[in-house]
Amino acid sequence: MDRLLHCLMLITVFIPPAKSQETAVLQGDFHLAGLFQIFSDEHCTQEVDAISVRNFEAVKWTIKTLNKANYIPGLTLGLEGFPTCNVHGRALEHMTRILNRKFHNSSVPRLTPIIGLIGPEYSQEAVDISTYISSFGENNLLLQTLFSTTASALSDGTKYKNILRVVPEDRKQASVIVSLMENLAWNYIGVVYENNSYGVGNYQELKKLSNTRDICIAFESALFIENGIVSSQQLQQAIESLIFNAESRILGVVVFASTKTAETLLNVANKLKNQFSFRLGMIFSEGSSDIGTTTLNRFPIAKGAFYSSPPWLHFESFSVHWKSILTNKTVFNEEAASNPWLTNVLGKFISCDVRDASCLMPTKENVKMDFNVYEGYAILATMVHAKVLKDLHTDSCGGQNGMCSEMNNTLTNSANKLIERGRKTHISRENNPSDLNLPITIQFTDTVDGIVNGNKPEYEVYHFRDCVERIGEACLELVGEYNNNTLNLKTELLRDYTENSNGLAWPNIIKAQCEEQKTCKSCQNVDLPSEIIFKKGDVYVGAIVPVYDKNVNDPLKCGGIRKANGWEIVEGIRFAVETANEKLGSFTNFFGSKKIGYVILNSCNQPLLIQSKLLKLFKEGLQLTDGSQFDLRNKTLGFVGAYGSSTSKEVASILQEFNFPQISYASTAAVLSNRTVYKYFLRTCTPDNKQALAMLNIVKTLNSSYVQIVYSEGAYGEGGRDALVQNAKEFKICIANEIRVKEDEYKRIRDDLNKTPYATVVLLFLKSHVVLDVMTELHKTINPWSYLFIGSEAFGTRMDVIADKPNLKGTITLSLQMKPLTGNSKFESHLYNRLNSIDTDINPWTKHYLEQKKSCYLAESFDKQFGSKCSDIAEEYNDKDYQSELWTSFAINAMFALLQGSEKAFNELCGSQSPSLCNQYRNDPKTVYEKIKPEKLVIDDSGVNSRVFDENGDGNIGYKIYQVQGSAADASTLNFVEIGRYTLDENGYSILGKTLRDPFKILPSVCPNPLECQKCNQQISQETNNPASKVDDGGSIVPVILGAVLGISVLALVVVSVVLCMVCRGCNRSNESLYLNPHFSNDHHPNAETEDSGYFANPVQVEGEQPQHMDMYPVQH
Incomplete structure (x- = not known):
């Protein structure tokens, strides 16, 4: 530590001493140091920053108000102001002198001790200053309050050990801007930001949040700062990249920049607007929220822009004080003694020397007070300092007035205790001077950032537009309040002047989106x-x-x-x-x-x-x-x-x-x-083996016995196929063809179906997302139409499958229907x-x-x-x-x-x-x-x-059976008509036969010739594999031997019977074999009761002959 302090002494030798005109002093028993921009030029003499001077005056006024009220009994606070002039490193120079003075104050007794720091005004400066102070160890820390530096990085209290912040940090602001863009329907934007802690941090936070809200940052530009200034050339290049973006013009931009940069951007954009016709909506961050209406009115392109801002903490007494300084010479002279920069501000309103008795002060009408959100937070930051010192005095000195040794020892040797106190302090609306009545309360809970409560939103959005109440003027109107992650935007107040000087009203305002007839490929989410x-x-x-x-x-x-x-x-x-x-x-x-x-x-x-x-x-x-x-x-x-x-x-x-x-x-x-x-x-859902039984029952009801199966690859289709094959033999149904369907390979299905054209009933076990594509392809390619399809529940009652497909008339489908x-x-x-x-x-x-x-x-x-x-x-x-x-x-x-x-x-x-x-x-x-x-x-x-489930955990619901038919009003309009049911009860299958239709005269579907019928006989006669007949490991072989002997005996008997039948004159094949000469029996199911199926369709129909009547009745099983 001693080595570090020695280095500090050496450094200060090479830093030129501060000139008297570079500082401002309000005397007190101990001082706060304040780092303020004051000037916008590196020479600290020409371009005064009136808002910064106003912030300094707000701190000074607060201290004087507290001293007047004897806020810290017997002690007065003082203030020393140091201008940073928007010059990189200037704030750190001042801080080096301040720390050198703090550590060596005993050798220069005439200097009042500095016990705290307010500012600086920019995040990058605050990062540099706090990092520098934190490097000196706990006992040498200097309490620093921040009122305008919002970078999220500064919330890290373990890295930035000496700071308290009263203004909301940038993570809140990013949420507000994203919410604003959502409300404005912006999702294709550009971002322009200064390449410093403030700009980069805000850009990264905005990008992270935008990614979660489908907002695409199609262009971003980091602006490099030289001597505190961003060049016009950089800004022109950025704006041209927005308005001439090749993919699609970018109609909205978010700007994270200082007031000076924002002003330059508006100037450049305004000049380009005079050359080119373009629309550009703009959202400026709080970094430029103090730009003021006077400046904005110089740039027509600024009208319609939005500004995010912490809530304005208005102190009416200070507003009166500030206006009095600029209009009352007595007040001016009194305050200028401790704030010499007021002279530069006054010079914006008068051209004479204020020291001259004949020089008149401006009138109140001539003094326009631009919007300044930070002055309220500067007052609040000063009050936090004062409250920490007041609490320290109370605890150290009791009821004693003035400085006591314990308090002095803490300030001199244990400065870290001030920070510990600060991170637990609480400021309420009570016990403050009347001029400092707070509209809020603020509390620190071991954190850098204070928690603000009160009748104020968490954040605000302002809109530069024609004044609502004053005709002929433009104002920054409050249009949005952000609370609890929600932005309440007053859309009725929104105006867009990019195409119409009178302003277009909501919802016709500019929307930053990908343009019509464009594809913004860079923004499409390939990982959706x-x-x-x-x-x-x-x-x-x-x-x-x-x-x-x-x-x-x-x-x-x-x-x-x-x-x-x-x-x-x-x-x-x-x-x-x-x-x-x-x-x-x-x-x-x-x-x-x-x-x-x-x-x-x-x-x-x-x-x-x-x-x-x-x-x-x-x-x-x-x-x-x-x-x-x-x-x-x-x-x-x-x-x-x-x-x-x-x-x-x-x-x-x-x-x-x-x-x-x-x-x-x-x-x-x-x-x-x-x-x-x-x-x-x-x-x-109900397992497919139940559905397969329902489909086979339907085939038998149609007096058909010769079918094809079209099924999807995978467990669903293949499982359905297996269930059909396994049970078809019991129904005496021959499977003429099995067609496996791969996704996106549908063109060959027609040719595969036509390999067995007489199998006109086709059972479908297709995945639901495949059904539409398959039926579309078949409807397009099969001509003439010659098939009747029976679809599984994946076909169901989907209107999209049958829409504009008249050939699907007659199709039968099953549907699992469950009510939520x-x-x-x-x-x-x-x-x-x-x-x-x-x-x-x-x-x-x-x-x-x-x-x-x-x-x-x-x-x-x-x-x-x-x-x-x-x-x-x-x-x-x-x-x-x-x-x-x-x-x-x-x-x-x-x-x-x-x-x-x-x-x-x-x-x-x-x-x-x-x-x-x-x-x-x-x-x-x-x-x-x-x-x-x-x-x-x-x-x-x-x-x-x-x-909902049966004892095995399977679905417990049956099927409704539908047929695609033309509507009664319009035969060309297809509908699903319920024709039957298949419940899971023992006798749960029924068909309403009179409603069944065969529009293309396809039925029945039977084997076409003796050769095919013989194949079907062989298929049917093959013994169905039964898991119950399999021998378990370690089981007796006696049942197996007996079963084999019995099987041989039965087979021999069958052979003898067939031979005798063939030589017998009375033997009629058509009566013995379903497949040699089709006969429409009433045998729908091996366990069916004997009853008339009612299906009298003639397999051979003379052209022009009317089909025989179809009359279907319920069949219970």
Whole structure:
């Protein structure tokens, strides 16, 4: 430390002594030093900064007011002002002298001790000064209060050990500016900032926040400062880059700069405006908020600009004092003695020498007081200093007036105690001189930054426009107040003068967006599929949804956004959680006062991709927007998802390892019913083996027996195919062809179907996002139309699949239909409200989804090259007849079941009063699973609570059967008509036969010739593999031997019977074999009761002959 002080002494030898005219002094028993800009030129003589002089005078006036009130009993504060003149390093020079004087004051007794510091006025200077002071060790610190330096970096009290700050720091300002841009519909902007601590810090904070709000910074320019000045050339280049940006003109710019730089920018922009026709909206940070209306009125381009600012702390007594100085010569002379720079300010209003008796002072009408937000904070910073000293005096000296030895010792040898006191101080509205009645209170809680409370907003936004109350003048009007992360903007006061000198009113003001017919590629979010929706809570649920399709060429990448069964499922899941959080109805006291948060991941229906996302989430936690990591693993109740069966299989393998229950809403593959493998898996949908039985029943009802299967690759399609193949033999149905469909490879399907053209009934097990593309391709390429399709629940009742496809008339589909617990109307309202607040919602996929679904672009889109502007995007959800997508209600009820069951498990394992998820819950997934499985919800039109899951955890709902038919009013308009049902009861299959249609005379579908029929006979006669007949390891071989002997005997008997039949004259093949000469029997199912199917269609119909009547009746099984 001694070596450092010795170096300080050597440094001061080489610094020229301060000239008398460079300082201002108000005498007292001890002094505060003040660092103020005062002049805008490096010579500190020519361009006076009136606002800076006013700030100094505000500090001086505060000290005089406190002294007059004997605020510190028996002691007076003094002030010494040092001009920095906007010269880099000048503030540090002054600080070096001040510290040298502090450390060697005993050798120069005539100098009053300096015990604190106010200022400087710029963040970079404050960083330099505090770093310098902090380097001298705790006992040599000098308490420093800041009133205009807002850089976020200065909040670090461990690095900047001596400071207290009364003005809001820049993180708040960045939030305000982002909120302002959102309100103004700006999302394609430029940023111009000074290359110093203030400018860089603000730019980085703005960039970080903008990234979370879909605001693109398409251009940024760092302005280099030389001798305190930014050159006009730099600013001209920056503005030209904005207005001539090749991708799209940039119509809005945010400026982080000092008042001097802002003034130069306006001057340059105004000159360019006279040369070129352009529009440019501007938002200036608080760094230039004291630019004043006098300056702004010099630049027409400034009209319409916005200024963010800390709230104005108005002290009326000081305003009167300042005006008196400039209009009353007696007051002026009195104050100029301790503030010599007042003479320079007065020179702006008069041209005579004020010392001359004949020189008249300006009138009050001639003295215009420009807006100055910092003078109030300068007063507040002075009061903080005084309060710390007052409290020190009270504690050290008791009721004694004047200085006592204990207080003097603290000031001399333990200055760090002042800072400790300062970071705990509190200033209220009471016990202050009447002229210093505060509109707020401020409290420090071991931090650099004070917490301000009172009848003031956290931040304000001003707008330079024609005065509201004074005609013919322009004013800085208050148009916005920021509180609790929300900006209340008075849009009715907004005006835009960029094209019209009279000013365009809201909402026709300038909007900084990508231009029409342009693609702003640099701003498009290529990582949109990787986004995550996160909402904070006390406990969490997770969800996995395929918002995007998979990339067929890369298992770790995504394709395009899904137009169905993606985004709406996300919203359904959010809706369920937020309904529970309302704590109404059945959710009253749900999880006590705890809020349920959620995290929603996009799977792209890619098993490997979602596996990697889950493992990263569990290993590293969730990265929040502030860069921190949040560990969800021990706060999560369970997961809803996934969608595709292949994805759910892989997800289950991970989730069960981490003890999470999982409820799928759309994974129907039968393999997922295996609880040995998938231990904690449940689903609200019914497994495919039940659906396969329904489809085969329909085939038999159509008196058909010769079919093709078209199925998707993956667990869903292949599982459905397997279930059909396994059960077809029992129904005596021959599968003539199996066609496996890969995504994006649809053109060959027609040719594959035509390989067996007589198999005119085609069973579809296609993924929901594939159905539309496949049917579109087939409708386009099959001519003449010669097939009747029976679609699985993924086809369902989707109008988008059948729209404009008249050949799909006659298609039969199955539909799993579940009603959301809350009914449809409440969810519909949720969607409507979501889309009406689209710009502020946290769902990152909404805009892309809507644009792709509706083939249009939103105003804030970054791709406007094609299509037209979207309109009325929310209206379809304002229709009480709106039908949600197939799997949405299944997802909603999956989340409700998870929440209700997990709450019961939480209460049992953790106790209802537990503030968080306990280890018992996380370590006992079996109990959680068993609590979820018996959950009941109202899931159909009956209005009765039903079990969502069966005893195996599978879905417990049957199918409705529909046929695509022309409407009665217009045969060309296709609709889905309900023709039957397949419930999960023992005899749950029924068809309303009279409603069935065969529009293309395709039925029945039977084998075409003896050769094909023989193949079918062989297929049917092959013994169906039965798991029950397999020998367990270690079992007896006797049953196997006996079974083999019996099988041989039966086979021999069959052979003999066939030979005898063939030689017997009365043997009629057509009566014995379904496939040699088709016969429409009433044998719909191996266990069916004998009754007439009513299907009398003739397989061979003469051209022009009327088809025989079709009359279908219910068939119960």
